[in-house]
Amino acid sequence: MLPAAFLPLETLPSWPAVPEPTLVELLTVTLFVPLAITAVVVALVMGPAWHGKSE
Numbered sequence: 001m002l003p004a005a006f007l008p009l010e011t012l013p014s015w016p017a018v019p020e021p022t023l024v025e026l027l028t029v030t031l032f033v034p035l036a037i038t039a040v041v042v043a044l045v046m047g048p049a050w051h052g053k054s055e
Contacts, residue, residue: 011017
């Protein structure tokens with residue numbers, strides 16, 4: 001990860017102001033998207049084994 005010193009904390013001059021993200025936006029990026037990707041990978045990897053046990 002980048003140290004905090006390298007992260008810009010101000011909007012550059014002549015750029016539009018950036019709105020603060022809402023709680024739902026933060027949760028979507030940090031929680032929901034990684035969980036969805038994980039679920040797809042687990043289904044692809046474990047799916048054949050789960051399907052094989054039922055037969």
